[in-house]
Amino acid sequence: MMPAAKERSSKPVGSSTGKATKKTACPSAQGSKQAYSHWLMKSEPESRFEKGADVKFGIEDLKAQPNQTACWDGVRNYQIVKEAYPDHTQFDKKDPHYDSSSTKENPKWSMVDVQFVRMTKRFIPLSELKAHYQAHRASGGPLKDMTLFTRQRLSVQPLTDEEFEFVLSLEEKPS
Numbered sequence: 001m002m003p004a005a006k007e008r009s010s011k012p013v014g015s016s017t018g019k020a021t022k023k024t025a026c027p028s029a030q031g032s033k034q035a036y037s038h039w040l041m042k043s044e045p046e047s048r049f050e051k052g053a054d055v056k057f058g059i060e061d062l063k064a065q066p067n068q069t070a071c072w073d074g075v076r077n078y079q080i081v082k083e084a085y086p087d088h089t090q091f092d093k094k095d096p097h098y099d100s101s102s103t104k105e106n107p108k109w110s111m112v113d114v115q116f117v118r119m120t121k122r123f124i125p126l127s128e129l130k131a132h133y134q135a136h137r138a139s140g141g142p143l144k145d146m147t148l149f150t151r152q153r154l155s156v157q158p159l160t161d162e163e164f165e166f167v168l169s170l171e172e173k174p175s
Contacts, residue, residue, distance in 0.1 A: 036158040040148055041072070041114070043155075050096035059119070068116035072156070084110035112156075120171040128175065129167070142166040 045058025062070055087109035089097040102108040129148065136143040143149075143166060147157040159167070 037161060038159040038164040040157045040159050041155060042157075051094075051098075053096045055096055059116070062114065062116045065116075069113055071111045071113050084112045087111040120168070122171055122175060124167065124170050125175075128170065132166070132170075 043058050044056050045060070047054050047056045049055070057070070062068060086104070086107040087097065088111075089095040090099040090102045090107060090109040091104065092098055097109065099108055129143070129146075132141070133143045133146050133149045135141060136146075142160075142162040146163055147154065147159075151157065
């Protein structure tokens with residue numbers, strides 16, 4: 001898992017889990033209003049081809065962008081689209097994110113911008129987060145409901161302040 005790579009939400013903190021930070025009021029999966037200030041983003045740090053185009057984009061790619069900022073295309077997590085704008089790639093037949101059912105009058109895909117903030121002091125592997133998640137499910141710890149493990153298919157996932165602080169605390173601990 002890579003840090004705040006190519007998702008557009010706001011200011012990511014890089015690590016093995018990318019996070020974007022920005023206060024926004026967003027509907028939660030249960031339909032109630034929840035304010036999220038941090039987002040975890042999964043990216044493609046290894047080359048992978050879709051429709052003939054390499055969709056690789058990891059934290060190092062984000063750091064190499066002007067102002068260390070890039071747009072994150074193909075976002076379908078509607079919790080973050082409040083600060084999003086229509087993804088122009090959905091209209092380009094040559095682009096891997098082309099969607100023939102999307103129109104400029106009714107776009108289905110959104111983009112958000114993310115900006116690199118920093119790397120964590122150490123790589124925090126998914127296996128380590130999963131071990132904490134499983135322990136916290138039993139004990140009621142901060143990662144007990146972490147979206148990374150409850151809705152795994154999302155590439156952009158909200159983090160509560162408690163989850164974010166716990167994940168950041170891991171950078172100070174030996175692996």
